[in-house]
Amino acid sequence: MTFEFDKIxxxxxxxxxxWTKYDxxxxxxxxxxxxxxxxxxCIKSALLERINHGIYGYTQPPEELSSTxxxxxxxxxxxxxxxxxxxxxxxxxxxxxxVSRAFAEEGDAILSNTPIYPPFLSAPTYxxxxxxxxxxxxxxxxxxxxxxxxxxxxxxxxxxxxxxxPHNPTGRVWNSKELNELVAFCHKHNLTIISxxxxxxxxxxxxxxxxxxxxxxxxxxISVTLLSASKTFNMPGLGCAYAVVKNPTLRNKLxxxxxxxVHHVGALGYTATLAAYKEGKPWHAALVNYLRLNRDYVExxxxxxxxxxxxxSEATYLTWIDARRMNVDNPSTYFEQFGIGLYDGAPFxxxxxxxxxxxxxxxxxxxxxxxxxxxxxxxx
Numbered sequence: 001m002t003f004e005f006d007k008i009x010x011x012x013x014x015x016x017x018x019w020t021k022y023d024x025x026x027x028x029x030x031x032x033x034x035x036x037x038x039x040x041x042c043i044k045s046a047l048l049e050r051i052n053h054g055i056y057g058y059t060q061p062p063e064e065l066s067s068t069x070x071x072x073x074x075x076x077x078x079x080x081x082x083x084x085x086x087x088x089x090x091x092x093x094x095x096x097x098x099v100s101r102a103f104a105e106e107g108d109a110i111l112s113n114t115p116i117y118p119p120f121l122s123a124p125t126y127x128x129x130x131x132x133x134x135x136x137x138x139x140x141x142x143x144x145x146x147x148x149x150x151x152x153x154x155x156x157x158x159x160x161x162x163x164x165x166p167h168n169p170t171g172r173v174w175n176s177k178e179l180n181e182l183v184a185f186c187h188k189h190n191l192t193i194i195s196x197x198x199x200x201x202x203x204x205x206x207x208x209x210x211x212x213x214x215x216x217x218x219x220x221x222i223s224v225t226l227l228s229a230s231k232t233f234n235m236p237g238l239g240c241a242y243a244v245v246k247n248p249t250l251r252n253k254l255x256x257x258x259x260x261x262v263h264h265v266g267a268l269g270y271t272a273t274l275a276a277y278k279e280g281k282p283w284h285a286a287l288v289n290y291l292r293l294n295r296d297y298v299e300x301x302x303x304x305x306x307x308x309x310x311x312x313s314e315a316t317y318l319t320w321i322d323a324r325r326m327n328v329d330n331p332s333t334y335f336e337q338f339g340i341g342l343y344d345g346a347p348f349x350x351x352x353x354x355x356x357x358x359x360x361x362x363x364x365x366x367x368x369x370x371x372x373x374x375x376x377x378x379x380x
C-alpha cells in the first residue's frame with residue numbers, strides 16, 4: 001500500500017494554528033509540531049463513519065479502546081499494562097498541567113531539563129508551583145542528562161521530575177542506562193517521574209528503540225506516563241491523550257485534581273485513536289521512512305554552514321539547531337525575512353537556538369531549505 005506524503009495540501013483556510021501564525025502568507029511555517037500530511041486512511045474512514053451517525057453527544061471511551069491501547073503498548077514497546085491504569089485526557093498539555101498540580105503542592109518545586117518543550121516550564125507555574133531546571137549537556141556526540149547538575153538543583157521542596165522521552169526538542173532516544181540512572185535519582189529524592197512519551201512512535205534511527213520509563217525495574221510505582229496517538233498519526237486537533245499510572249495512590253491523586261476541571265475527550269478523538277492503534281501500522285511505517293529521508297536531507301544540507309550547529313535527531317520530526325554563530329539578535333525573526341518560520345529557542349530555555357519541523361512534503365522542505373540557505377548567504 002502506498003501513501004501520498006508528497007501531496008501538497010492547502011491548509012491556509014482551515015484555521016490551522018501552524019499556518020495562521022504569520023501575517024505574511026508567503027512564509028513557510030515550520031515551527032509548531034504538527035505534520036502537513038493527511039492522516040492515515042483508516043482514521044479518515046473511521047471519522048467519516050462516526051460523523052455520518054449524526055449524533056455527537058457526551059461520549060465514554062469505546063469499550064474496546066482501553067484493551068486496544070494495552071495491546072498496542074505491549075506490541076510496540078513490550079510494556080504490559082492493566083487497562084484500569086489508563087486515565088483519559090483531552091490533550092497531553094492538559095496532562096502536564098494537571099500532573100503538576102496533583103503531585104506537588106503550592107510552593108513546591110518541579111524539576112526538569114532544558115532545553116525542553118515550553119509547557120514543561122510553564123505548567124508548574126500556572127498552579128503556583130516553582131519550575132527549577134538543570135541543563136542538558138552536549139557530550140560531543142549526543143545530548144545527555146547532567147546528574148551532577150541535577151543534584152545541585154534539586155531541593156527539599158522538589159516533588160516531581162517532568163521528563164520528555166523521546167526528547168523534544170533535541171530528538172534524543174534515551175537508553176536504558178540513562179533511564180535507570182534517572183529512576184535511581186528520583187527514588188533518592190522521593191520524586192514522582194512524569195514522563196511525556198508522546199513521540200515514542202517516531203523513532204527514526206533504525207538502531208534505536210524506545211524504552212518506556214515506567215517499564216524499568218523499580219520505576220512503575222513512582223511513574224506517570226503521558227501518551228497520545230496525536231503526534232504519531234497527525235491528529236493533534238482531535239484532542240485525545242491518556243496517562244498510564246500503575247500506582248493506585250498516584251492514580252487517585254490525578255483523578256481527584258481532574259474532577260470538575262478537565263473535560264472529557266470528545267467522540268471524534270476516541271474514534272480516531274481507536275482506528276490509529278487498530279489499523280494504522282502500515283501508514284505509520286511508511287511515515288517513519290519518509291520522515292527519515294527528510295531528516296537526512298535537512299541535516300546533510302544545513303550542516304554545511306559554519307553559522308549553524310545542526311544536531312542529529314534520533315527521533316521525532318524536529319531538528320534542533322544552534323544558530324548563535326549567526327550573530328543576529330534573533331535567528332527566528334531573521335529567517336522570517338526570507339519566508340521561513342522556525343520556532344525560537346528562547347521559550348525552550350535556549351535563546352539563539354531554533355527548532356525546525358521537517359514533517360512536510362519533500363518539495364516544500366526543499367524550498368524551505370533554499371530559503372534558509374539564502375538567509376545564511378546574506379550574512380557572508
